[in-house]
Amino acid sequence: xxxxxxxxxxxxxxxxxxxxxxxxxxxxxxxxxxxxxxxxxxxxxxxxxxxxxxxxxxxxxxxxxxxxxxxxxxxxxxxxxxxxxxxxxxxxxxxxxxxxxxxxxxxxxxxxxxxxxxxxxxxxxxxxxxxxxxxxxxxxxxxxxxxxxxxxxxxxxxxxxxxxxxxxxxxxxxxxxxxxxxxxxxxxxxxxxxxxxxxxxxxxxxxxxxxxxxxxxxxxxxxxxxxxxxxxxxxxxxxxxxxxxxxxxxxxxxxxxxxxxxxxxxxxxxxxxxxxxxxxxxxxxxxxxxxxxxxxxxxxxxxxxxxxxxxxx
Ligand code: SF4
Numbered sequence: 112x113x114x115x116x117x118x119x120x121x122x123x124x125x126x127x128x129x130x131x132x133x134x135x136x137x138x139x140x141x142x143x144x145x146x147x148x149x150x151x152x153x154x155x156x157x158x159x160x161x162x163x164x165x166x167x168x169x170x171x172x173x174x175x176x177x178x179x180x181x182x183x184x185x186x187x188x189x190x191x192x193x194x195x196x197x198x199x200x201x202x203x204x205x206x207x208x209x210x211x212x213x214x215x216x217x218x219x220x221x222x223x224x225x226x227x228x229x230x231x232x233x234x235x236x237x238x239x240x241x242x243x244x245x246x247x248x249x250x251x252x253x254x255x256x257x258x259x260x261x262x263x264x265x266x267x268x269x270x271x272x273x274x275x276x277x278x279x280x281x282x283x284x285x286x287x288x289x290x291x292x293x294x295x296x297x298x299x300x301x302x303x304x305x306x307x308x309x310x311x312x313x314x315x316x317x318x319x320x321x322x323x324x325x326x327x328x329x330x331x332x333x334x335x336x337x338x339x340x341x342x343x344x345x346x347x348x349x350x351x352x353x354x355x356x357x358x359x360x361x362x363x364x365x366x367x368x369x370x371x372x373x374x375x376x377x378x379x380x381x382x383x384x385x386x387x388x389x390x391x392x393x394x395x396x397x398x399x400x401x402x403x404x405x406x407x408x409x410x411x412x413x414x415x416x417x418x419x420x421x422x423x424x
Contacts (some may be wrong), residue, residue: 154288226269227277228260234287234317236274236308237262237294239302243370245363246351248393251295262295271307284315289345291320299327302335309342320345323354325374329366336380343386348378350415353403378413389414 144331165294228235240263242249250257259307269277278284292298292305298321299305309319325336325348351357364370381388390413392404401417408415 133217166235222261222265223263224266224269225260225262225277226264226274227281228258228262229281229287230258230260232288233320234278234281234284234290235294236290236292236298236303236305237264237296238274238292238298239268239294239296240264241300242297242324243330243365244297244324248395249362252350257295264295268301269304271304271311274304274308275311278311284312284317289320291322293320293322297324297326297328297330299323299335301329302331302338306342313342318344318420320347321379322347322349324349324362324364324370325377326364326366326370328377329369329373334380336377336384336386339381340386342385346378346381346386346388347416348374348381348388348390348406348413350374350378350392350408352392352396353407357400375407375411379411382413389416391416391418393417394419 226237228237237260246252252263254261280285284290290308292308305321312319319342321339321343323346351362352371355371358371358374359368360362362370366373378388378390390404391406392401394401394413394417396404405415
């Protein structure tokens with residue numbers, strides 16, 4: 112700023128010197144006339160200079176006014192959303208999803224619900240749309256289908272037989288790396304169905320994995336971990352944040368901050384019960400938070416997997 116001011120003064124000074132030099136170099140009349148003319152000219156020049164300075168000053172003031180919103184950091188900067196604004200945005204997103212879904216329902220009245228879908232060499236099982244969380248980054252918030260799979264269940268949650276009927280359409284299951292319980296909801300709401308299906312898939316020679324928010328014990332109001340042993344070959348628990356205070360604003364567990372504590376404990380207990388289990392986080396949470404999650408995972412002796420945020424379908 113100071114540097115610009117100095118440049119401006121130098122430019123003005125330059126203009127003043129030029130004008131004086133130009134006007135002082137008039138014709139060859141009598142000395143008095145010449146002096147009078149010179150005096151008049153000087154007066155005019157001074158008036159012009161004063162006028163020019165006034166105009167310049169008022170232009171600068173005008174520019175300051177115009178630029179105010181850009182110069183004012185707070186005006187240009189987005190204020191951090193309050194929790195209530197975030198909740199309102201989240202509700203608006205959910206409403207938007209619901210509206211999109213209704214519009215899609217109208218377009219495709221006869222579309223069957225998807226309980227089973229294929230992705231990246233795995234077979235995925237979509238048992239429910241219930242979830243105890245309402246995560247900001249959930250793919251459910253952004254789209255009504257996931258990689259072309261319509262995972263919103265319009266005709267209710269499937270029975271084990273209905274799932275198996277769809278699984279049969281995929282032929283030999285041994286070509287899949289794993290069968291993963293993961294859809295547009297938290298699979299532990301359907302723990303009984305999931306465990307029966309685990310038996311079915313093991314009989315077919317396929318490994319099973321659960322992707323969970325880790326709140327299954329709170330959801331079922333009992334310790335479900337002993338039931339999972341021998342049924343699930345792998346459990347992936349979404350950690351998402353390094354502490355309850357950071358988890359709750361982005362994941363909105365219906366159990367409040369207990370959701371986070373129960374989730375960490377769930378992963379710990381899975382490992383203590385001999386179930387192969389890890390935490391996962393998405394890389395969009397920021398480097399510092401990723402590091403804090405690593406420290407937490409280490410402290411409870413649960414491995415951590417950092418995965419890329421899914422941005423496109
Ligand atoms: S826990 Fe999973 S399914 Fe539930 S809202 Fe979060 S990302 Fe979506």
